[in-house]
Amino acid sequence: MQNIYNQLPRERYVGFYGFHRPLLLIRDPELIRHVLIKDFGTFHDRGLFIDDEEPLNKHLFFLAGKKWRQLRIKLSPTFTSGKLKGMFKTIQDCGQEMVDVIGEMVDRGESVEVRELIARFTTDVISSVAFGQECNCQRNPEHEFRQWGRKIFEPSWQAAIAFVLNFVSPTLMEYLRIKGGRSDVSKYFQQMVADTVAYREKNNFRRKDFMDLLIQLKKQGIQLSMDDLAAQAFVFFGAGFETSSTATSFTLHELALNPDIQSKLHDEIDAVLKENGGKISYDAIRKMTYLDKVVSESLRKHPPAAVLNRECNQDYKIPDSDVILEKGTAIVLSVLGLHHDPTHFPDPDRFNPERFSEEAKAKRHPYVYLPFGEGPRICIGMRMGLLQTKVGLTNILSKYSVQTTQKTVANLDYHPRSPILMAKSGIHLRFVKRF
Known part of the structure; x- marks a missing residue:
């Protein structure tokens, strides 16, 4: 998609x-x-083939039309500021545990494959705030939650073919019914959710987490089957741990390659924490404006979702043209193309957080930066994902510097069989104690 985007730089559409x-x-x-x-009513669905034989496909990302709208409204309260503040202690406890684990690695003189390290942190966060399960994958990397998490996003030919086919030809996908190789993951999540719901209902157990919200929706008469509950829990888990771990590890990679930017970020973190009595809190994270710029620039350069897609649900005349899109036409946005377009982001391969100063943002069209999508279908967990990422980075950078090693690949290649942006070679770095 990025190659097609780049081929005709003067055209509005291709x-x-x-x-x-x-x-x-x-x-x-x-x-x-x-x-x-503006015309969301014409483009509210993604136009993907949804295999009804796969129960975990009935989640918010895939759903269309009225069912999507109803569920979106009901699930949105999960991510209010109040709810995020309530989750903060859990996220911070997991962040502190990650720093302790890094300390032990440093004492042993080990360099680290950062993405796996961060994925264990984000898996601990999501398993706790979503399911009330204390996994401690950071101490126990082979815990079943981490193993299933790896399987969801493990690059494979089968998953890659299913992903591409669904994108370019849902009709052929429906005819062939190629599975993404995830049926064992599906069975695990269905069973885990069924067991959790049964236990909580039997014991009248309440815990302010995502599972509790789903159970309450079911009690309120919202038509949610056990498969529907499992599907929402599955996408919350998968999207929640993987995109944040990807974003955090790419950010650490860029900081290791740009020590001047890392030094400036260290100064901000030190100053805010000093003001806050050394404590990492929800409000302290919100005060870190340079951290926000650094994360935004990392998401520009390495957006986890490199492509967005929609489908036209009625004939549509493209504004300022004579072109009529027929009903059923698929629409594609290349997020990677937009984010690396020198028209919008000069010298796009350079890592420059100042692109996200208020002045720079004001000069730029708002729809050239889409790491979470935009509009009514914007990523529902965006704020949660950003908070996890910032908490992880603050914990690490308050204690450590990150440096390159002999294994570090400066110009990362992305894995060709991964549905989300993933470094093919992994991200290898060294942590050095600051004090």
């Missing part, structure tokens, strides 16, 4: 084919605004 299916890649930010917000 048509191409996925087998016999016509697709339209949109490059123009104003037209992107129409698709994601």
